[in-house]
Amino acid sequence: MNGKKKIPILHLEDNKADVTLMKKLLDDSSIRYDYTSVSSLRQGIELAHQQQVSVVLIDLNLLDSTGFKTLTTFLDKGPFVPVIVVTATNNEIIGNQSVKAGAQDFLVKGQFDGKLLGRSIRYSLQRHSTQQKLEITARNLSVSEKRYIQAQSLAHFGNFEMDIVNNEMHWTEEIFKILGLHLNSIKPALTDYLNFVHLEDKQVVEDFFDEIAKSGQQGSIEHRIVQDDHTIKYVALNAKLFYDEIAERVLLVGGIQDITERKVSERLIIEKNINTKASKVKEEALMNMSFHIRTPLASVVNFVYLLEKSRLNNQQKEFLGGLKTSVDDLSIMVNNLLNFSMLVTDQVKVVEEEFKIKDFLQSIKKIVQIKTDNAKLKLDFNIAKGLPATIFSDSIKITQILYNLMDTAIKNTKEKESLTIAAFVSKDNHTGSSFIFNIIDNATLLSEEKLTKFEESEKLLEVYSEEFDDENQQEFLSIAMVSKLTKVLKGTFTINSEVEQGTSYRVEIPVKVGLSTKISHGDAPDVPIKILLVEDHFLNQIATKKVLTTWSDFVKVDIAENGLIGAQKQKEKGYDIILMDIQMPVMNGIDSAKKIRKFSEVPIIALTANASKQEADRCISVGINDYLGKPFKPTDLYAKIMSMLVGVEA
Numbered sequence: 001m002n003g004k005k006k007i008p009i010l011h012l013e014d015n016k017a018d019v020t021l022m023k024k025l026l027d028d029s030s031i032r033y034d035y036t037s038v039s040s041l042r043q044g045i046e047l048a049h050q051q052q053v054s055v056v057l058i059d060l061n062l063l064d065s066t067g068f069k070t071l072t073t074f075l076d077k078g079p080f081v082p083v084i085v086v087t088a089t090n091n092e093i094i095g096n097q098s099v100k101a102g103a104q105d106f107l108v109k110g111q112f113d114g115k116l117l118g119r120s121i122r123y124s125l126q127r128h129s130t131q132q133k134l135e136i137t138a139r140n141l142s143v144s145e146k147r148y149i150q151a152q153s154l155a156h157f158g159n160f161e162m163d164i165v166n167n168e169m170h171w172t173e174e175i176f177k178i179l180g181l182h183l184n185s186i187k188p189a190l191t192d193y194l195n196f197v198h199l200e201d202k203q204v205v206e207d208f209f210d211e212i213a214k215s216g217q218q219g220s221i222e223h224r225i226v227q228d229d230h231t232i233k234y235v236a237l238n239a240k241l242f243y244d245e246i247a248e249r250v251l252l253v254g255g256i257q258d259i260t261e262r263k264v265s266e267r268l269i270i271e272k273n274i275n276t277k278a279s280k281v282k283e284e285a286l287m288n289m290s291f292h293i294r295t296p297l298a299s300v301v302n303f304v305y306l307l308e309k310s311r312l313n314n315q316q317k318e319f320l321g322g323l324k325t326s327v328d329d330l331s332i333m334v335n336n337l338l339n340f341s342m343l344v345t346d347q348v349k350v351v352e353e354e355f356k357i358k359d360f361l362q363s364i365k366k367i368v369q370i371k372t373d374n375a376k377l378k379l380d381f382n383i384a385k386g387l388p389a390t391i392f393s394d395s396i397k398i399t400q401i402l403y404n405l406m407d408t409a410i411k412n413t414k415e416k417e418s419l420t421i422a423a424f425v426s427k428d429n430h431t432g433s434s435f436i437f438n439i440i441d442n443a444t445l446l447s448e449e450k451l452t453k454f455e456e457s458e459k460l461l462e463v464y465s466e467e468f469d470d471e472n473q474q475e476f477l478s479i480a481m482v483s484k485l486t487k488v489l490k491g492t493f494t495i496n497s498e499v500e501q502g503t504s505y506r507v508e509i510p511v512k513v514g515l516s517t518k519i520s521h522g523d524a525p526d527v528p529i530k531i532l533l534v535e536d537h538f539l540n541q542i543a544t545k546k547v548l549t550t551w552s553d554f555v556k557v558d559i560a561e562n563g564l565i566g567a568q569k570q571k572e573k574g575y576d577i578i579l580m581d582i583q584m585p586v587m588n589g590i591d592s593a594k595k596i597r598k599f600s601e602v603p604i605i606a607l608t609a610n611a612s613k614q615e616a617d618r619c620i621s622v623g624i625n626d627y628l629g630k631p632f633k634p635t636d637l638y639a640k641i642m643s644m645l646v647g648v649e650a
Helices: 016-029 041-050 068-077 092-101 114-140 143-155 173-178 189-198 201-215 259-269 274-280 283-309 312-345 357-374 397-412 448-455 457-461 471-488 540-551 563-573 589-596 612-623 634-646
Strands: 008-010 033-038 055-058 085-088 106-107 158-163 169-171 220-229 233-243 248-256 355-356 378-383 391-395 418-428 432-440 494-499 500-513 529-534 555-560 577-581 604-606 625-628
Touching: 008 016, 008 041, 008 114, 008 355, 016 033, 016 173, 033 041, 041 055, 041 068, 055 068, 068 085, 085 092, 085 114, 092 106, 106 114, 114 248, 143 220, 158 173, 158 274, 169 173, 169 189, 173 248, 189 201, 189 220, 201 220, 201 248, 233 274, 283 312, 283 540, 283 555, 355 357, 355 604, 357 378, 357 397, 357 418, 391 418, 397 418, 397 432, 397 471, 397 500, 418 500, 448 471, 448 494, 448 589, 471 494, 471 500, 471 555, 471 612, 471 625, 529 563, 540 555, 540 634, 555 563, 563 589, 577 634, 589 604, 604 612, 604 634, 625 634
Parallel strands: 008 033, 008 055, 055 085, 085 106, 378 418, 529 555, 529 577, 577 604, 604 625
Antiparallel strands: 158 169, 158 248, 220 233, 233 248, 355 391, 391 500, 418 432, 432 500, 494 500
């Protein structure tokens, strides 16, 4: 604060003795001021609008107004300036109500000196200034930023908000789970969260909250928590101040994400140079990573589907569209990570499935549109007419190929230039059918050096090191993944860059065209059916049951939280179909299916996050009828169930 500038102070007080005393206290406060006093509320409001006022000192009992109404009337009709209540009423309730109503402080006559008065004025000015800045910041948040925050919190985080005055917090269910607590088992505050923070990280986390509250800037850190006094987890914490215009209060809002699995993965990469040690990374570890990523992602996909089926206004539909695209993008990135891990260990295997090629390309198109818009590029995405209804191939690996290829093309295209993308299925009497994806940039010519590095990019998978943090190395790594995955699918990948023709990227992958015998996703049961859902993940229980019961009024769903209970329920009640998770405590899905097959031939569909050919073969070998990898689309689940019930091949 500039000590040479006087602070204009307006005092609303009808007692002349108190006016004289206030001047003396201000002289003792060691602040420079211009002081004006009036004896009525009406005069105070008029004067505050007529001249510059930085702080208002107000008595609750004036010539024309008494009680708490004096404050609320001034706050309603007066200018937006910091207000300090100065009254003879020593009542803690009134003091608390005054601060909640909008006063910056509450002082009782005869119980403060000049020093305390000066401190109160400085505090009020500083806090009021912070509130103004936060209000401006909140208004200036762009729509895209809000969508991003919402998508992030839904797809990744447990959400929290904290009152910066009393540090009381509100947690969503996921935060209680991350900390190993039952839902609403405590009424949380900042101190409760800090009690879970690892002792070595506690000071850093405390400083983080203090810095966010002071600066008003968004921030994020990663730290450790201790669950059940012995289990250490890693979490990512992000936060930002937010001004709630409706409640007129300042909140610290943010998210907490369990990143333990990611940390394990990072540690594996750092500690082991993948060139010499990646072969030691066990396939079971990759399966475990896949499970812990895909399981919560499956909940998100199901809840998004349920949201889409609910009654939404236009703005909510717009937000939901952005969220769906973000979830698709997240799913692709998850598969990118897992495929890279398997590529460097040569453990990648092809999993063929039948999928709708047009729907698949439309989903890819939405993600590409967002990326090209952000890069300020023009996009012409042509999906050929006359595509077959379905094709057989590994849709996940094709997605990874297209995702990495488009990412590279976008990075190499100049701003405001155009990308032309064509996707079609060709048929040859000798070679069969092929899925072809072509990206053309007519305006950009790649250097000979870059083309050479692209051609040699697969070698990067053999000499991977921390140097890949470099942006250019990441680009070559993307091309390496495209090249390697295309070979795995027995396809071809070429890059051509010529003067006056620009650069083209072409992928051609052999596929089988479906016979369109697959059951319609629109079919639903028209007679009562009983489904047993064997699933231990709480959110997946809720989401999957809701997805099934909203599908048809004839569907009834019971839940078993592990394989042993599932087998017992089937023996006691008998169900028309069982949806079986594989990785569960007490008894897993494989052992449960073996147990059920001793007394029942009920159709069983495996729902598992371990998406691999080996897992599918293992399921079939114990008598499970079909298999669906998480996250799955609800419509795919419907089709699997109907195929079991009516005997149609899904």
